[in-house]
Amino acid sequence: MDDSKISGLDPRALCLGDSCFLDDEFLLSTKELFFRYFGGMRNSGTNSYELDRISSAIFYLRSLLKRKGVTGKNKVALEIGSGKGMKSIALADLFERYIGIEINQLDLRQAEERNREFGTGSVDFICGNATDILENADAHGIPQKIDVLILYAVLEHLTLQERTTVLEIADKVMQSGGQVLVMEAPNRLIPFDSHTFQGHFFNWLPDEPANELARAEAQDPQIKKMLIPWHEPDAHVRLARAGRGVSYHDFSDFLRDPESGCAFLADGFDVEMLNIEPFDYQQFQLFGYLDANVQNVNAFVFSRRWLDFIMEKRRPYRNYQIKKFISPHWPNWAKFDRPPLFWQPVAVILSSCNPRWTYEAETEFVSEITLLFGAPEKRGRMHIFVNGGKLYEIDVLGLVTSKPTIWHNDHSVKLTVNTVIQELRIEIDVSDGPILFQGCVLSIS
Structure with missing residues (x-):
């Protein structure tokens, strides 16, 4: 940067x-x-x-x-x-x-x-x-x-x-x-352990088998070097220090x-x-x-x-937010014939073939909406409608340029609404996309 x-x-x-x-x-x-x-x-x-x-x-x-x-x-x-x-x-x-x-x-x-x-x-x-x-x-x-x-x-x-x-x-x-x-x-x-072992189910194992597995198969050579056989003094401390x-x-x-x-x-x-x-x-x-x-x-x-x-x-005296997650597959949670790819995001694709996503609420007062989405082409506009009226427009390129570049290409934006919601609709222009819409979080007061 x-x-x-x-x-x-x-x-x-x-x-x-x-x-x-x-x-x-x-x-x-x-x-x-x-x-x-x-x-x-x-x-x-x-x-x-x-x-x-x-x-x-x-x-x-x-x-x-x-x-x-x-x-x-x-x-x-x-x-x-x-x-x-x-x-x-x-x-x-x-x-x-x-x-x-x-x-x-x-x-x-x-x-x-x-x-x-x-x-x-x-x-x-x-x-x-x-x-x-x-x-x-x-x-x-x-x-x-x-x-x-x-x-x-x-x-x-x-x-x-x-x-x-x-x-x-x-x-x-x-x-x-x-x-x-x-x-x-x-x-x-x-x-999947992304920290120490860089592999599956490491943190689900008891300490001793986890230690021996990491000594044999950890992706980071520094971790292998750090760990010692379990019967030796301080083996449990070294495992803890590894993570x-x-x-x-x-x-x-x-x-x-x-x-x-x-x-x-x-x-x-x-x-x-x-x-x-x-x-x-x-x-x-x-x-x-x-x-x-x-x-x-x-x-x-x-x-x-x-x-x-x-x-x-x-x-x-503090008003703590109550949150509600709305799946991108609303009204149903996703159903698959086989498990999804491990790193696959939870998303529906908004494109010229499918330019909108709609959530029909049970008439609830919402203070904030946090959107989750990815934009592989780093461009396009998202139009946010609440109860039929357009409330916000998000310029994806403008968002991308306002953030530092780190790790990945997913985005999140928080919108203040402070209103009773009966319908929430997300639309993109048919010439834009794709947008990987990953759901939203409603803050309910």
Whole structure:
């Protein structure tokens, strides 16, 4: 991504209507970060994988935190497992103070170097075990009250005991009025492990056979090198450090009483997250199963390939959104004679032969609609009709140019409607297409 592409970036393109609280100052700071941080890392020869992670943190994660009211110049953010500082530098200016704890000294030194060269906010990096450090917070200059705890790609690398301890810390943050961000935790309930083994059913196996399978067949040679025979000391710790899946079971203490326990401010179906990670059949099927069968487990939170959410102690004055997923195959869920291709998106194709999709609602008040779609040719227009009247028009090319290029070509846009919906219709011009329409999420008030 060159400087001319950076100039056109605008996270507000993801939110149409009055629901987006990203002001001009925020937009300016985001672009400035891209030029200085992303541009500097690009020019220093950073690999494309790390550049994509930096890009998604600057463009999507900053926007999500800002839009959900998590940021603030009077707030302290603490990140456990801050690594090389990629997220810290992207987020620090949104808070009064940002603290990163990292156990790997080499990674922490690299984070400090990056922060000196590219940072804007007040980032304090501390080297050591987070549990030990937080037990003696005063000695490390850490305030007793943490407003935002960030667990980004960290839970999967902890032993079960360490996870329990970290989630106890998370609970203390929430009990004191703070919020907890969990990001990029690989979902153990998804059949294909995209994190450690790069193969099927790895996270469904008990630790010992999983360890031996990964030692023999893991795609990443670094993982093979990291793991040792199960009978040797610390084999279970090494397996944890390589990465094991996370699921709603790890958060069961928070989920038992949904009325007075924790609530979710954001999840993997928020527009920013849907732009980072497409919604494929594995997630589609898990979503349907959780939604229909597992009580007190929010399918929107726990069905994505990567668990991404913000949680807090339920607040009686806050109006938490209720969501409803509408399949692209509405009114019926898809029926196939054989299982679909593993990575195939959940989609219907809108084209000149089939230019429209219609959903007939049961007369419900909807505040927001989040659309999911792909556009292989990166062009075309989508016309959004509510109750027969045209409400929005989406220029696909304009959307593509407003976003950084990362990983894939799927898109998501959030529309503010604030009306009772009886019919929702999506149309494309017959000369456009194809558009791979992947369904939508209704936020019901």
